[in-house]
Each structure stands twice: as structure tokens, then as C-alpha cells.
Ligand SMILES: Cc1cc2nc3c(=O)[nH]c(=O)nc-3n(C[C@H](O)[C@H](O)[C@H](O)COP(=O)(O)O)c2cc1C
């Protein structure tokens with residue numbers, strides 16, 4: 001995938017999906033899908049009718065492109081960094097996996113913020129991107145003070161504009177609002193970044209993952225901690241994350257971890273490439289052992305031993321197990337971590353979304 005932020009380097013003509021796409025969740029995937037080469041021909045009429053090339057060849061020449069703003073407009077206006085579901089490196093990986101050919105990061109600055117909707121369409125979409133097809137979500141707004149709407153895009157691109165209606169999923173017994181609906185009661189939930197954020201803040205992992213279409217991930221580098229874990233019998237890889245990564249609520253999670261080198265035990269040496277490993281993760285301030293109140297993200301891998309310092313790991317969160325707690329002794333903490341490991345082991349064949357996908 002080509003990544004461009006210099007407007008003069010954009011590959012064109014393009015078929016674009018426009019939006020911020022934080023999370024690249026199921027709703028975003030619906031917006032991006034129509035511009036991918038595989039589905040383009042079926043969703044839009046052949047284009048352009050007056051060109052002297054065969055329509056199929058023209059279709060193939062369009063570069064499937066995601067156009068987004070960097071920084072996020074809200075971040076530009078508030079001058080404060082925004083916590084993100086997918087910081088840029090993660091967004092890039094997700095878009096690559098979908099088959100997007102080009103990512104355009106429009107530098108959102110004072111000049112761009114001042115462009116009217118008409119100017120944005122003319123100067124950016126037509127002159128720079130040579131946009132032939134567009135896909136947007138139903139509530140997309142653009143241009144100065146968000147005055148531009150889907151009607152403006154429709155005026156220019158007509159039936160080469162694809163508008164994705166609001167997407168929902170139905171889940172049994174979700175309780176986003178903190179209540180517990182009757183069993184078997186299904187409520188449609190809007191697929192949106194803000195609903196994913198709320199679900200993560202409440203430890204509603206199954207819901208967050210269902211809205212994302214994959215497990216929520218934390219990617220980071222293993223750094224040194226206080227070296228207390230090995231004394232407890234549960235060594236933990238302490239992760240340093242991107243500073244803008246949005247963390248779910250504090251507590252203990254059952255996880256799968258990617259990016260692990262072969263372990264030191266003989267049975268681990270024959271895994272090529274290394275398989276994801278089941279683990280338990282704690283996010284919090286470790287009230288039992290630490291007075292510094294600094295938040296750490298640490299993961300203990302089940303049935304694994306070896307050296308992880310400096311490795312880049314991706315932790316896939318599957319289930320919120322329990323809140324973090326202050327124990328009166330280290331023995332109590334050890335017994336509880338043992339029980340947490342049992343919970344993680346028990347999810348392998350459970351109905352929890354994505355727990356059997358590894
Ligand atoms: C699954 C798991 C659950 C944990 N739960 C708690 C907890 O409830 N309370 C707490 O104070 N610390 C908890 N911890 C953190 C341990 O105290 C921590 O792993 C230990 O201090 C080792 O830190 P180190 O990596 O800096 O050596 C937990 C750790 C793990 C891996």
C-alpha cells in the first residue's frame with residue numbers, strides 16, 4: 001500500500017473512501033469495500049461513458065484509495081492529542097489487510113480547515129485525487145465548519161457516489177448502558193467508534209470485538225519492569241504502547257499474543273512460524289506491589305518461557321476477566337493469577353467471539 005501525505009505525489013485516477021476510520025471497524029469496512037478492485041465493478045455503473053478506453057480497463061486503472069485527515073480535525077482544533085483505537089501504524093496494517101492500494105493522509109492545517117465544501121471538492125478531490133468514484137458513510141460531513149454534505153458530493157459524482165447506510169449488529173444481552181437486558185433479548189447496536197470506546201471503557205470486550213469485526217489489539221515493545229513477576233512465578237512482559245493508544249478499562253484480560261519468538265523449551269523450538277500464544281494480561285497500577293500508581297500493561301504467556309525484552313508483541317483481547325484488586329499478601333495475588341490463567345484456558349473452546357480463531 002502506498003502512503004502519501006504530499007498532495008503532488010498521489011497516484012490517480014482514484015476510487016476513494018473518505019473518512020477518519022479510527023478503528024477500521026465493521027462499519028468502516030462497509031464504506032471501504034466498494035472501492036476495492038474486487039467489488040468496484042459490481043457496485044458502480046461502468047465509468048466514464050465518454051472515455052475512449054474500454055470500461056473494464058478504466059475500472060482496473062482506478063487506484064483504490066482511503067482518504068483521511070492527519071491529524072484528526074478535532075485534534076487540530078483542540079490542540080490536544082486524541083486517544084485512538086488505531087494509531088496510524090495499526091490503521092495502516094488494517095487497511096493493507098483489506099486490500100487498499102493507497103492511503104492519503106491529508107495534512108489537516110489552517111489552510112485545509114478554511115476550504116469550503118466546494119473548494120475541497122474542486123482543489124483536493126478533483127484536481128489532486130482525480131476522483132472517479134467515492135464511498136462515504138451516511139453521516140459524512142466535510143469542508144469549512146463541516147458545511148459540506150452528501151448532497152454536495154451527489155451533485156458532482158451522481159451515481160458514482162456510494163453512501164453506506166447506518167450499520168448495526170444485534171447481540172444477545174449486551175449492556176452498553178450498564179443495564180442487563182432480559183436473556184434472549186436482542187438489541188440492535190450502532191457500529192461506531194464511540195460505541196466501541198464505551199464498550200472498552202466498561203470492559204465489554206465481546207461487544208467491542210463484535211463491533212470491530214476482530215479482537216481489540218494492543219501492540220507494543222517489551223520493556224523492563226521491576227523484575228518481580230519471575231519471583232511470583234508469573235513473569236510478565238511489560239508493554240510500551242503508542243502514547244495515543246486508547247486503553248480499555250483497568251483489569252485482567254484473557255488474551256492471545258502474536259509476535260513471540262520461539263521459546264526456550266524444546267517443544268517450543270519446532271513452532272515455525274511461532275503460533276499465537278494464550279496469555280493473561282493486567283492493565284492497572286498494581287496496588288498490591290506498587291506505590292507509584294503508574295499504569296502498566298503486562299502480559300504473562302501460558303506455558304511459555306524465553307526472553308521477550310525488545311520484542312514487538314501484539315496482544316489480542318478476548319475477555320475481561322476481573323477488575324484489578326489490592327491483595328493483602330503476595331500468596332493471595334499468586335492464587336488469583338492462577339485462577340485467571342484457568343479462565344484464559346477455558347475460553348479456547350467457548351462461544352466468545354474470536355476465541356477459536358487461532
Ligand atoms: C493476570 C495478572 C493479574 C494481576 N492482577 C493484579 C491485581 O489484581 N492486583 C495487583 O496489585 N497486581 C496484579 N497483577 C500485577 C502483578 O502484581 C505484577 O505482575 C507483578 O508486580 C510483576 O511486575 P513486574 O513485571 O514489574 O515484575 C497482575 C498480573 C497479572 C499477570
Ligand SMILES: Nc1ncnc2c1ncn2[C@@H]1O[C@H](COP(=O)(O)OP(=O)(O)O)[C@@H](O)[C@H]1O
Nearest residue numbers: 224225226227229230235236301305307308309
Ligand atoms: N511466560 C512468560 N510470559 C511473559 N514473559 C516471560 C515469560 N517467560 C519469560 N518471560 C520473560 O521474562 C520477562 C518478565 O519477567 P519479570 O520478572 O516480570 O520482569 P519485568 O519486571 O522486567 O517484566 C519478560 O519480559 C520476558 O522476557
